[in-house]
Amino acid sequence: MTLERAYRWLLACYPREHRRQYEDEMIGVLLDDAGPDQRRPRARDVLDLLSGALRTHVRHTTTRLSDPTWRDAVAALSLLAPLALFAYAARLPVLHLALLAAGHPEGLGDSLPLAAKLMAAAWLAVAVLAAAGWRRTAATLASAAAAYDVARAAGEYAEHLSVFNLWPTVLAAMAAAALAVPTSRSAAAVITRWRLGMLAGAALLAATAPAIAAVVLPGLWTEHVRTTWIFTTGVGRLEAVLLGVGYALFALTVLSTTAALRRRLLALLVPVGAILLLTRVGIGNWPFPERAPHGGIPDALNLTQWLALVLVPVLTFAVAVATLHRREQP
Structure with missing residues (x-):
């Protein structure tokens, strides 16, 4: 597996809307930051990407739940x-x-x-x-x-x-x-x-x-x-x-x-x-x-x-x- 494909596997943890807008830019930054002989993501990059994916999911979920219809559902519940x-x-x-x-x-x-x-x-x-x-x-x-x-x-x-x-x-x-x-x-x-x-x-x-x-x-x-x-x-x-x-x-x-x-x-x-x-x-x-x-x-x-x-x-x-x-x- 190439380094770029490994990064794309990690970026698959992000919401689809986020990937559509930022995936290519993030891949470019990650590859520019990689060493010349690097073949796999560094542990620090893996942790950063996974924690970023979790924060992004939480932020997107919070945004969705702030919709008026969701608030009506919460009121009914x-x-x-x-x-x-x-x-x-x-x-x-x-x-x-x-x-x-x-x-x-x-x-x-x-x-x-x-x-x-x-x-x-x-x-x-x-x-x-x-x-x-x-x-x-x-x-x-x-x-x-x-x-x-x-x-x-x-x-x-x-x-x-x-x-x-x-x-x-x-x-x-x-x-x-x-x-x-x-x-x-x-x-x-x-x-x-x-x-x-x-x-x-x-x-x-x-x-x-x-x-x-x-x-x-x-x-x-x-x-x-x-x-x-x-x-x-x-x-x-x-x-x-x-x-x-x-x-x-x-x-x-x-x-x-x-x-x-x-x-x-x-x-x-x-x-x-x-x-x-x-x-x-x-x-x-x-x-x-x-x-x-x-x-x-x-x-x-x-x-x-x-x-x-x-x-x-x-x-x-x-x-x-x-x-x-x-x-x-x-």
């Missing part, structure tokens, strides 16, 4: 994410309240931790504040809730060596980050009123699904289903159907938006999908919350798995943004 997290966190508190109201204290089991009730209330408050346009207050509350969820995930890993329920942590961090971004329109204005009603119905249905299955319609479809794709395990068939309908309404809300907004919302949700795939069907059957049948403790995650958990959502989001930009480019 700042409402979608808290409502989804409320629906996820409120299931047990609502079930306990329904059992108590129906006079079934024996079904309550251990008293529900106060933290579980507070998390459901916190995400509901964040969603209301985001819909009303009080983004700064919502961002503060969402940051506190996200910090608690990080501590919850860390405690779950310390106790069970499990990352099975890591997706709410990622979505909580994204909600807090989305609310910290200034937008020209409120989340309710971006989503529109009828979609806001659909979102509220979806969140309410998903949050009350266990209570409906256990208290309102206790004798209907009682056989259990073991599936991880409704974000829980070992539930009755009725509850699984209700949860599935609620999640379908969330999906329909996203899919019913304009094409430009829909594509950006899906790109923003790529990290959640990536972490869900990694933790539910991940590499080498990653440990689940249950202990091994013989009473042993599952193996801890190795360095490669930790790097995958950190890097894959970030890289898949970068790929989604770049792919979307290339598709929409004239």
